[in-house]
Amino acid sequence: MNKIILFIYLLFPTLLLSQNSEETLRWAADAESGAPYVFQDPRIPTKLIGFEVDIINAISKEMGVEHNHFQNQWDGLIPGLKRNDYDIAINGLEITEDRKKEVAFSIPYYITFQQIVVRATSEDIKDLDGLEEKKVGTLKASLAERILKEHGYINVKTYDSEASSYEDLKNGRLDAVLIDEPVAKYYAGWNPALKLTGDPIGEVVYGIVMRKQDTILQNSINVAITKLITSGKLREILEQWDMWNYMVAVYLDDKTTSNIKPTKYNQFLDSRKVDLTFDDYVDRYIGYLPILGEAALTTIILSILSMIVAVFLGLIIALTKVYAPKPIAFLATAYIEIIRGTPLLIQLFFIYYALPSLGLNLNPFTAAILGLGLNYSAYEAENYRAGLYSVPKGQMEAAISLGMTRRQALKHIIIPQAIRLVIPPVTNDFISLLKDTSLVSVIAMAELTKRYLELSATYYDYIGTGIIVAIIYLLIGLPFVKLSKYVENKYSLEKGNK
């Protein structure tokens, strides 16, 4: 374990220290959270836009600092903040008593309500009571979820992303969705298949979260927000996104009317044009390429480095299990069983979120490689063990009787023969690892699958984007399959003329 960490240290000395700069506001949001919060500009997918991006821009301008976006899964925003991956998070996070126990909030920057959305054809649902006995979707750990559960008699289904809840509503898997009003407006308001129904429910107050001890930062953020309020900048941003509502007006005590045009909302609606020509699609998909290319590169690098860790660590574990004295061999067996018997997802969470409290704070990249590498090392160890066992016993005896030590015999005679036998299963595992890299998006790594989810949330296009991403995965895997065939032939004993 220590060796591996050391090995990674040697490889990537710079990656381990999370950049800590005084002049930069490190903020986090999930780009998959979609419009109008933080999402990819449909025209330039590499650029993030949204009303929260505008707010961050304005705040950092007030504070006179640069800002730097950190991508993290919405669920992970607060854990990541506590890990010191970034200093603030803004992503439609409601100010709740539960969250206040864990983190500090700024003063509110937006207030809204819960909105029921149904299919355009639906007639019977008008309010919360109408949702009884129905299947209702909402976001995980949101106020809407609590409202629905407290109301009772409602079959609540929770989702990670609002986009998928709307897909399910359209497909008839849900009868209604209860969600923050801006989401409803941006996802369902313009969609002919869906409609908003009923009166506003509840009150949702968004604040920026910070670590509790960062009181100075909290103070300067609050000062900045206050300035945005008094200068009218906040209203300008909200009007541009067409998000000004009576609740915000009451909160800001601003009863005036405004002639600011909802330019950004209109741009968003334009990007929702349903009738795209073939050329539009081609243009859009070409626009994906930089972002998917970068993500694919991340996926490839992650896979290769994790596999290197897995292959070498696995060999050490297999040799330990087969040859070491009993107590040590038992440790190897225990390691294999624990790693194989627990989900990779939990191991990743453990490494990323639990280890910092034990004093080991790894950056996402290192944590991802360590997580995948440790996980696959258990499988590789078992592959090797099978390979070692299938080398005939006589080979070791012959080597020893020639005066070789056990170590020399392993190195020169047994392992080279075992390698030939384990190449196919190891290749298999590599392909499988390549796909398992999709899991590391939970620890703030933006790899291929994460980008797929973000892009589909931006464009509402799961099919086209999905096919492109699937093809990229295939293309990444193929060269490695070829390489393994080549190595297999190279180690083959046949040499074609037995």
Added chain:
Amino acid sequence: MVQLENIKKGLITEPLIQIRNLHKYFGNNHILKGIHLEVEKGQLISIIGRSGCGKTTLLRCLNCLEILDEGSIKVGNLELTRTNNKKLVEQNATNIRKTVGMPFINSIEENKLNQDFKLKAHKLRTKVGMLFQGLNLFPNFTVLENITIAPKIVQGKDVGTSEDEAIKLLAKVGMEEYIDRRPNQLSGGQAQRVAIARALAMNPMVMLYDEPTSALDPELVDEVIKVMTSLNKDGMTQLVVTHSMNFAKNASDLVVFMDKGKIIEMSPPEEMFSNPKDDRTKDYLKLLSV
């Protein structure tokens, strides 16, 4: 006989191999029950006996593929001695249980030995070459590499020297034309001849053979035996476990008959086969209708 001439010349004052009171247990099975054996330099000794009589174990103890439990083995001036006690035997029994399913010999048992003993055992192996019943050439190497690998990594010889010596040895066993072949391109007889050359490359004082021809087709047996008799002429000391009475009768200087973990009789082949002394030897030879 070669050794007689040597003794006359005063080159040898004592037997090359001296085995005293050798015991070996596999769990509760007492396999070798006090073996005494002395072998003069240059002799070819055939060891015969029923399956399970301990003859293979005796060879494996001589090469430390099995570690003796009690007694002493002396080859040249290197002596391995162990005194038995009950605890050791019990330990050994549990070790055997642990090693069930282990692919490789007594690694656990060996871990318990002290460093000095391990070092001696390792030295002994380099002085004793062994040929196995199965075809144990390394399939991932060519014929030449099979022979040079051990001199290179064990003795630290350079590539040129080890290859020159290997080619000479291959010529000796009549395999010099096959240096670039892979083991799976050889017949069984050819593979065993290469295996002999491989063992000889370590300059052993003694060669051990565990049924070297029993895995071979009958027409391939002779080529291997020819190599062994030619080594005998060169003065190599050889111990051969064999089921072939023809081989024992025609090729060996002395024949040893073992039964139930003990040496029953040891005599020149003419005497062993025409006039066995012990009843157990008689029964065995009668059984084989020799």
